[in-house]
Each structure stands twice: as structure tokens, then as C-alpha cells.
Amino acid sequence: MATYKVTVATGTTEYSGTIDSVYATLIGEHGESKTTALDNLGRDFRRGTVGEYDVCSSVPLGEILFVELEKRQYIGDNWFCCYVKVNCPDGTCKTFPCYRWFVGNMTIRLREGSAKKIQDDTLHDFLFYREKELQEQQWQTWRPAIPKCIDVISENDIPEDYRFNNEKRSDFKKSLNNNLLSNIEKPWHDLEDFRRSLCKPSPVAAYVMEHWKEDSFFGYQFLNGCNPRMIKSCYSLPKNFPVTKDMVQATLGSETTLDKEMRAGNIYLVDYCILEGIPANVINGKWQYVTAPLCLLYDHPMKGLIPLAIQIQQKPGQDNPIFLPSDPELDWLLAKMWVRHAEFQVYEVLSHLLHTHLVSEVFCIATLRQLPAVHPVYKVCLVPCPIFCHISVQRSSDTSLLPTFDFKERDVNRLKNYFYRDDSLKLWNAIKSFVSGIVDLYYSSDKNVMADKELQNWIHDVVNEGFTDLHSFGLPTDIKDKAELVTILAGVIFTSSAQHAAINSGQYDWCSWVPNTPCTMRSPPPPKKGLATMELIMNTLPDIHQSCTEVAITWVLSREQPIAVFLGHYPEYFTEETARAHIEKFQEALGEIEKSIEARNTNLKLKYEYLLPRRIENSVAI
Numbered sequence: 001m002a003t004y005k006v007t008v009a010t011g012t013t014e015y016s017g018t019i020d021s022v023y024a025t026l027i028g029e030h031g032e033s034k035t036t037a038l039d040n041l042g043r044d045f046r047r048g049t050v051g052e053y054d055v056c057s058s059v060p061l062g063e064i065l066f067v068e069l070e071k072r073q074y075i076g077d078n079w080f081c082c083y084v085k086v087n088c089p090d091g092t093c094k095t096f097p098c099y100r101w102f103v104g105n106m107t108i109r110l111r112e113g114s115a116k117k118i119q120d121d122t123l124h125d126f127l128f129y130r131e132k133e134l135q136e137q138q139w140q141t142w143r144p145a146i147p148k149c150i151d152v153i154s155e156n157d158i159p160e161d162y163r164f165n166n167e168k169r170s171d172f173k174k175s176l177n178n179n180l181l182s183n184i185e186k187p188w189h190d191l192e193d194f195r196r197s198l199c200k201p202s203p204v205a206a207y208v209m210e211h212w213k214e215d216s217f218f219g220y221q222f223l224n225g226c227n228p229r230m231i232k233s234c235y236s237l238p239k240n241f242p243v244t245k246d247m248v249q250a251t252l253g254s255e256t257t258l259d260k261e262m263r264a265g266n267i268y269l270v271d272y273c274i275l276e277g278i279p280a281n282v283i284n285g286k287w288q289y290v291t292a293p294l295c296l297l298y299d300h301p302m303k304g305l306i307p308l309a310i311q312i313q314q315k316p317g318q319d320n321p322i323f324l325p326s327d328p329e330l331d332w333l334l335a336k337m338w339v340r341h342a343e344f345q346v347y348e349v350l351s352h353l354l355h356t357h358l359v360s361e362v363f364c365i366a367t368l369r370q371l372p373a374v375h376p377v378y379k380v381c382l383v384p385c386p387i388f389c390h391i392s393v394q395r396s397s398d399t400s401l402l403p404t405f406d407f408k409e410r411d412v413n414r415l416k417n418y419f420y421r422d423d424s425l426k427l428w429n430a431i432k433s434f435v436s437g438i439v440d441l442y443y444s445s446d447k448n449v450m451a452d453k454e455l456q457n458w459i460h461d462v463v464n465e466g467f468t469d470l471h472s473f474g475l476p477t478d479i480k481d482k483a484e485l486v487t488i489l490a491g492v493i494f495t496s497s498a499q500h501a502a503i504n505s506g507q508y509d510w511c512s513w514v515p516n517t518p519c520t521m522r523s524p525p526p527p528k529k530g531l532a533t534m535e536l537i538m539n540t541l542p543d544i545h546q547s548c549t550e551v552a553i554t555w556v557l558s559r560e561q562p563i564a565v566f567l568g569h570y571p572e573y574f575t576e577e578t579a580r581a582h583i584e585k586f587q588e589a590l591g592e593i594e595k596s597i598e599a600r601n602t603n604l605k606l607k608y609e610y611l612l613p614r615r616i617e618n619s620v621a622i
Contacts, residue, residue, distance in 0.1 A: 002060045005087035006067075008038060009050045011080035017047040018071065018079035018102070024053070025068040026086065027109075028061025035070070045079055064094055065125065067110045071102040078103050078160060083572045084110060095575045097373070101160035113575030115376035115442060118454050133372045184544040185284065187522075190534065194514050197547045204509035207606055212516040215325060218336055219297055219305030220417075222270060224608050226506035226517075227347035228420040229355075233411035234269035234296065235262050241269075241294045241309075242316050248308040251325050252298060258308075261298060265414055268297045268305070272342040274350070276314045281520070283546075289521045293339045299415060310335040312525045319527040330532035334540070338525055341518045344511065352503045357620045359401070360496040362466030370458040376442040377455060379573045380435065381492060401491025403428050403499070419600070420502055423611035426593045427498045427567075432490040434568075434586035439486050441578055446481035455479060459488070497567045501616040507558035512551045518542050519550040560615070567616040 006024055010016055022045060026033040036055045038044060044051045067084045081098040088094070096110040109129055121127050152158055188194055201209065211217040222231040237243055245258040252258065261267050275292040282288065296308040310323045312335060323335035363381065371378040403424045407413055412421065443449050450456070456478055463477050479485050511517040523540040526532055542550060565571070568587045574580060590613035601607040609615060 002057045002089050004033065004055045004057070004061075004064075004089065006038070006053045006055045007050060007085040007087075008045075008053070008069075009082040009084075010045045010047060011082055012048040013080065014047075015078065016080035017049070018045045018077040020045075020074045020077045020079060020102075021072045022079065022102075023070040023072065024055055024084070025070075026055055026057065026061055026064055027066040027068060028057075028064050030062040031057065031059055033057035033061065060089065064088065064112065065123070066129075067096045068107060069098070069102070069110065070107040071105065073105045076104060081108075083113075095572050097572045097575075103160050111374050113572060114374075115379050115574060115576070115579065116374045117376065117442060117448075117452050119448075119451060130372045130374065134370065137368050187538050187543050188541070188547070190538065191515055194541075194547060197514065197544070197551045198512055201512065202509050204506070204606065205512045208510060208513045208516050212513060213333060215306045216303050218307055218340075220606075221340075221343075221510065222268075222297065223305060223415065223418045224420050224606075226503060226510040227343055227351050228418075228502065229351055229406065229410075230270045230272075230343070230346065231268050231297070231410065231412060231415075232270075233265055234267045235265070237296075238269070238271065238294065240314055240316055241296070241311055241322075243296055243309045243322060247322060247324055248296070248298075251306070251308050265411070266299045267308075268299065268412075268415075270295045270297065270339070272339075272346055273314055275342055275345060278345075283520070286522065289524050290345060291338055291342060291521075291525055293342050295339050304417060305415070307336070310339055312338045321527075321529050323529070327529055328532065330534065330537065331526070331529050334526065334532045334537055337515065337518060337537070337541070338521070340516060341521050344517050344519055347503070352507075356495055356500040356503055360492070360500075360620045362462055363492045363496075366458050366461035366466060370461050371454055375454055376438065377458065377489065379570070380438055380489060401495050402487070403494065419608035420611070423593070423597055423608070424498060424502065426596065427590075427611060427613070427616075428490070428494055430586065430589040430593060431493050431498070432486065433589065434582060435490045435493065436486045437582040437585070438579065439482050439489070441582065443482055443485070449479055449482055449485055455485075496620050497616050497618055498611060500620045502610050504620075505558050505610045505615065507554035508551075509558070511554045514542055514547045514550055520546055561617065565618045567613055567618055569618065 004026055006026070008022070008024070010018075022038045023035050024038055025035045033055050034057065036053065038051065038053045040051060040053065064086055067086060069081060069084065071079055079102040081100060081102065083098055084096040086094050086096065095113045097113045098108065098110055100108055102108065111126070111129070116126075118127075118130065121130060188196075195209070198205065198209075208217075222228065243258070248258055252261065258267070271294050272292045273294075275290055278290055278292075280288040280290045291312050292314045294311045294314070296310075297305050298308050299305050307325065311320060312323070313320045316322075323332055325332055327335075367378055367381050373379070403421075407421055407425070412418060415421070443452075459475065459479050460477060463475050467475065475488070476484065479488065511519070518541050520542050521540050522543065523536065526536070541547075568583065568590045570583055574583060594613050597609070597612055601609065
């Protein structure tokens with residue numbers, strides 16, 4: 001008789017526990033144990049519990065190949081299992097990751113946590129269950145031409161493992177209904193009234209409230225605000241933005257000129273041309289307005305990045321003036337509001353939703369469909385908080401995954417106090433180094449990469465299914481070598497962790513003071529200078545209901561999640577000591593980055609903390 005000590009961990013999230021019966025069978029190279037009821041005469045599988053049980057076998061099982069867990073329905077109570085650990089009579093211990101929901105009567109066969117490529121598996125049983133796992137995840141698509149849409153009627157038809165977390169869903173709904181003013185569809189009386197929509201401003205939001213009218217702060221937000229990827233160098237003015245040197249001379253000062261500063265690389269442009277022609281919403285029968293502004297900026301040696309000129313719409317003309325800092329105060333303030341409104345549109349739809357959530361979703365779905373959980377790429381991409389969304393990508397490129405290319409393409413390496421850029425590059429180097437170590441561990445050569453059938457199926461799925469309508473995205477249809485694999489994986493991890501944190505975490509900070517980043521505009525822009533009044537501004541900015549909705553949504557979306565898994569943490573996913581060593585080295589590198597960011601922030605009035613590793617979640621799940 002051989003006795004094995006089996007430890008089973010139940011999840012900590014809402015509804016993870018069960019009172020249904022759970023059974024375990026150990027399957028080894030020399031036979032199987034008895035199917036054993038896991039019951040210590042108590043509520044063993046309550047939320048967050050870790051129970052230990054004896055599982056006996058009439059003969060020693062040798063190497064444990066599988067742990068089979070079975071939940072038998074008593075009242076139909078679902079159960080989330082994190083992992084199983086098996087302590088063998090010979091003193092060895094193995095971990096079997098699960099991180100799955102058991103629904104109704106259900107049996108799952110778990111493999112030990114060592115990562116294995118398909119060519120590393122020689123046993124028939126391993127290959128059989130490897131293929132079986134993938135077959136179960138080939139979901140029926142809505143229609144052949146739209147492979148990215150699963151054929152389900154509601155979220156309840158999606159497998160439990162891939163639904164939105166219960167706690168997050170209920171918390172989101174509760175938060176949106178908390179504001180007592182949220183049903184009042186009337187304009188605010190004056191700017192100070194917007195404070196009533198803010199219950200607890202964050203330290204950054206409080207700073208925004210005090211400084212949002214300042215030109216230097218307006219410019220700062222293009223560098224370190226919630227959308228720090230729009231600004232680019234400007235060496236010649238666009239033809240549709242006829243700014244003259246005389247217009248901006250007063251702002252530049254007497255010691256320089258616009259041409260001189262453009263040649264020196266100190267002039268920058270933010271162009272929202274992507275919004276041109278997009279129809280605005282009609283809310284309760286009332287038109288809303290969207291424009292596509294252009295904003296010219298100067299990296300002043302003393303003041304930092306400041307705006308020089310704003311054109312609210314793309315087509316120049318007498319009814320579309322170029323607004324300047326020297327214009328009447330309210331004219332200039334309203335012009336900046338139109339830029340910030342455009343910023344909100346581009347930020348939420350493109351920078352946030354498309355370039356992090358939807359790009360990540362493509363890789364996530366391909367990973368679930370083409371890689372079994374035992375595959376090293378699955379383990380490095382999908383931690384226990386999967387990157388899962390419900391919409392698909394329409395416009396992007398593979399360069400959006402690579403911060404080094406982004407900064408070079410926008411030519412922004414000279415900009416001072418661009419903390420987003422500096423922190424991104426540090427994190428990129430750490431992530432790429434970690435991924436390189438993991439790839440070297442599991443792929444001994446470029447030939448080994450090419451021979452991995454599952455890996456090649458994975459990139460085919462990404463390119464041909466996920467980005468099927470986007471032929472210019474730029475990813476290869478085959479991964480030809482280790483270097484290519486490292487770049488792709490590092491890009492996916494960076495995008496779904498650091499990039500998402502930089503974009504997502506500041507929403508409440510920068511948008512909760514609604515005049516700074518209005519979500520909608522209720523009046524058209526002025527066709528000439530001198531028309532801006534406080535009455536016009538208040539009739540343009542979001543009303544009470546719209547403001548409260550913006551505050552509630554940005555608060556819910558940007559705060560730290562209660563079940564977050566942070567960058568560099570892979571609980572029970574990799575069990576090999578060699579892989580754990582790479583993870584520990586990665587965590588040490590992140591610790592050094594943390595120290596450098598905190599040291600820099602010590603002397604800043606407004607600290608940039610979105611890319612502190614301890615605040616970066618491992619996924620775009622919200």
C-alpha cells in the first residue's frame with residue numbers, strides 16, 4: 001500500500017467554493033490509485049481553503065503522470081480549483097496547475113506543471129490529452145467570415161473559465177449607480193460646480209483641478225497623462241495647418257523663431273485627423289459634436305512642453321481660426337478643451353481599447369485555441385488572470401507592440417521629462433530579457449522553433465484569424481527563429497501589462513475633473529475668435545448626467561483590481577527550478593526598476609507612478 005499526500009487549493013474569488021463532492025485519482029506510470037473522496041468531515045472546499053488528503057494505491061505508482069479531479073453535483077454548486085500538489089512516498093513533490101472552473105458533473109485531468117513542447121511529449125496519453133484540450137476550445141464561430149465572434153447568445157453561454165469575473169461585474173454595476181446626481185440631465189452652472197461630481201479626488205486628480213488651465217500642464221499631459229503616445233516631432237507644418245511665424249513669435253520669445261526651433265527638433269505636433277468625418281452621437285435627441293484638432297507644441301527650455309497654436313478642425317478657413325495663447329482667455333481655454341475632448345475619444349477607443357485590449361485579445365484567443373496549458377508559450381502569456389475581451393481588432397500594426405519602435409517612429413527621444421518613455425524602455429528591456437531566458441530554456445535552436453507545430457499554428461491563428469482583415473499588421477505567418485519569437489512574446493507581454501497600465505491606470509486621475517478631459521461636447525466649436533463666453537463653455541461641456549457617468553466609469557476602470565496578478569508573478573504555472581530561476585531574476589530586475597522610479601519621483605511635485613512594477617497587472621482584464 002502506498003499513501004500519497006494530496007493538497008488541493010480552492011480559489012479566493014467570489015463563488016469559488018463548493019459544497020458538491022470532489023474526488024481525486026492519481027494516475028502513474030505503473031497504475032492508478034483508488035478514486036478517493038476528498039473529505040475531512042468539514043467544508044473542505046470553501047473559498048480560499050487549502051486542504052490536505054490521503055490518497056492510497058495498492059501499488060507504488062512510479063512517476064505521477066496525471067491527477068484526475070472529479071466534481072459530482074450535489075446542488076449544482078460550481079467550484080474553482082487553483083492547483084493540486086502531490087507529495088509522494090519517496091519524498092518528491094509535484095504541482096499540477098488547474099485554474100479552472102468545475103461546472104455541474106465534471107472531470108478534469110491535470111498534468112504536472114513542467115512546460116512541454118509537443119516534440120517533448122513521447123507518451124501516447126500525453127499527446128492524446130494535449131489534442132483533446134485543444135479540441136474542446138475550438139468554439140463554434142458566429143459565421144464563417146467572422147471567425148473572431150463566438151456563436152453565443154449571451155455571456156452565460158460562454159464557458160465559465162472565460163467569463164467576466166463575478167466580483168468585477170457586480171462591483172462595476174454598483175459603482176455606476178452610486179452617484180446621486182447621475183440622473184440629472186442639466187448643464188452645470190459654472191466650472192466650480194464640477195467638483196460636486198467628485199467624491200474623493202485622487203492626489204493626481206486634485207492636482208489637475210488646480211492646474212488644468214495652465215499651458216505647461218496642458219503640454220505635460222501629452223507626455224505623462226493617460227494618452228502619452230500621440231505626440232510626434234514636427235519639422236515642417238502640415239499644409240492644412242497654416243501657422244505663421246508671426247502667430248507664435250510672442251510665445252517663443254525674442255531669442256528664437258519657429259523655423260529655428262523646428263530645425264532644432266523642438267517643435268511637436270498632435271494631430272487628431274483620425275477623427276475627421278466621424279459622426280457624433282445624438283443623446284436624447286440632442287446633437288453632440290466631435291472635431292479633429294491639430295495642436296502645435298514647443299519644448300521650451302524653461303517651461304517644458306507648451307502649446308503654440310490650435311486649429312479645432314482639419315480644413316483651414318475663415319470659419320476655422322487658429323487659436324493662440326495670446327487670444328482672449330476664454331477663447332484659448334475653449335480651444336484647449338476641444339483638444340482634450342478629441343484626446344478622450346482617441347484615448348479610449350484607440351490607445352486603450354484597440355491598442356491594448358483588442359490586440360491582446362487576438363493573442364489570447366489564439367493561445368487558448370492552439371496551445372495546450374502545458375506549452376511554455378501558453379504559460380508565459382496566460383497567467384491565472386487571462387487577457388480576455390469580447391470585441392475584435394480592426395486597425396493597428398505590429399509596431400504598436402514594440403515601445404522602442406514607437407518612440408523612434410514618433411522621434412520623441414529628445415523630449416525632457418517624458419517619464420512614460422523612460423519607464424517603458426526600462427520595463428521593455430526587463431521583459432525582453434526574461435522572455436529571452438525562457439525561450440532559450442525550451443528552444444535549443446532556431447530549428448527547434450520551426451519544428452514546433454503548435455507554435456506555428458498559434459501564429460497562423462493570430463495572423464490569419466485574428467488579423468484577417470488587416471493585411472498590413474506586419475506579423476510573420478511563420479516564426480522562423482528564436483529572436484523573432486522573443487520579440488513577439490515580449491511585445492504581447494508588454495502590451496497587456498505595462499502598456500495597459502500606462503494607459504488604463506490614469507483614467508480617473510486625468511478625466512475625473514471633467515473640464516480637463518470632457519467626454520462629450522454639446523455645442524459646436526466657435527467659427528471665429530471672440531465668441532467664447534462662460535455661458536458657451538458651460539453649454540458645451542458635459543451636463544450633470546454625462547459628467548457623473550464619466551467620473552464613475554473612469555473610477556471603476558482605472559483602480560486596482562481586488563484579484564490582480566502583477567507583472568513577474570506566475571503562481572504555480574512554471575514548476576521547474578530552471579524556469580523559476582528566470583522568474584526570480586525577472587522579479588529582481590523589476591525591483592531595481594521600482595527603486596529607480598521611486599528615486600526619480602522623490603523630487604517631483606507630480607509623481608509618475610503608473611509604471612511602478614508593483615502597480616502593473618499581468619493582463620488587460622479589468
